[in-house]
Amino acid sequence: MKRYHIHTFGCQMNVRDSELVGGLLEREGYRPAEDIADADVVIINTCTVRVKAEEKAHSLIGRLRALKRARPGITVGVMGCLAQQWGEEFFSKFPHLDFVCGTHALDVIPGMVLRLSHGERRLSETAFRQYPGSLSSWCVPRSPGPTAYVNIMQGCDNFCAYCIVPYVRGRERSRPPGDVIEEVKALAAGGVKEVTLLGQNVNSYGKGLTEKTDFPDLLKRVSAVRGIERIRFTTSHPRDLSESLMNAFVEIDALCEHIHLPFQAGSDSVLRRMRRGYTAEGYLRKIDELRRRVPDISLSTDIIVGFPGERDEDFEKTIDLMGKVRFDNSFSFKYSDRSGTVAASFGDKVDEAVKSERLVFLQSLQRKHTLEKNRQREGMIEEVLVEGPSKGGSEDVTGRTRGNRIVNFRGDDCLRGKTVLVNITRGYAHSLRGEMVQRGEIPLCLSK
């Protein structure tokens, strides 16, 4: 039996794309390999959002040279955002590669693998084209489990000054709602309880579709699918966070009380140069409006430090904003130039050492906030959807609260896919510890 291995860098969209390509290969009779060294087809799904992501992909692809030398019969390919950006240039840098596939042509990968097995060499496919509408539904059911990602749109039209995404994922295109619902129904029938709807800017879902619809409308339709108990989504743009989306948190029971709302910087002059389309005050106002509707909403964000021209006093404003919001979690990065973006041409670049210093400071503040937030959960009863055995303890299971916090607690693997009530006993820096609420020996299950 032939085996494949896909190594994924980058965001949830890439995770979903890898799943999709894995599903297509499985239709051709391939099975997942436990280890990269045992695979007949090795694919690296790349990311180019920051220089670090690119370096990691380079280093892994470079290391595959030895594997290819030892087993020349294997197929080694790259897909994803970096593949889209570089195209055939990959072959000159890494001559051991057999194929390069961009972000728009994932469905051609099995065919490429077949052609390579018939003696063709160095295949590449990086043209931008429309995703076949139902591509994402081809592969359901996928890796078994109670949670699943569902693409609702591709690409991005925002053109933030620092961001490569619109160049490597192309213009924004929404999937027709019927398609999304069909996929969600199939997932629910396969035991999925929680779906995360994916898009670069879910708030603008529906633009360009013949059917008149928008994101809150899609949320309502997804929540009506029988068996779906929880809905999450990522990612949202603060500028486009509408009243009706905020109201959806109140109106739709299945919609979990968590939003990832990247603010990127706290200084208005930096935000302007980033072309984000909002001010710090505007962002804070949206957070207030959200909290007014859902006081306990959990908030996460993305932050960039050291954008060109960011002075100490600008950075202070980022720290101020963090202090005002007190995010439950944040993902923070040193700015890196991405070629072709507007910011890459800006002068006044910030020194690497200064960026590192700012990042260390910011991350230690975030750790404090996260710990504080997690400690506040102590003594509360949370709904936890059990995802499976916990990594650490053999008798523990792990799951997430509606607010997206990881909880570990004593429990049997047969709870997987069930939503149980857990009394939170301890908040740590990265997770919570709890005890399942039971009536006698029986867990209190909320799952239908």
Ligand code: 5AD
């Ligand atoms: N440099 C640093 N961080 C970046 N991000 C996007 N582009 C860059 C860049 N050039 C960050 C943003 C975004 C997250 C996915 O990655 O914070 O929200």
Ligand code: SF4
């Ligand atoms: Fe990386 Fe952005 Fe591509 Fe996701 S969309 S893989 S974060 S470059």
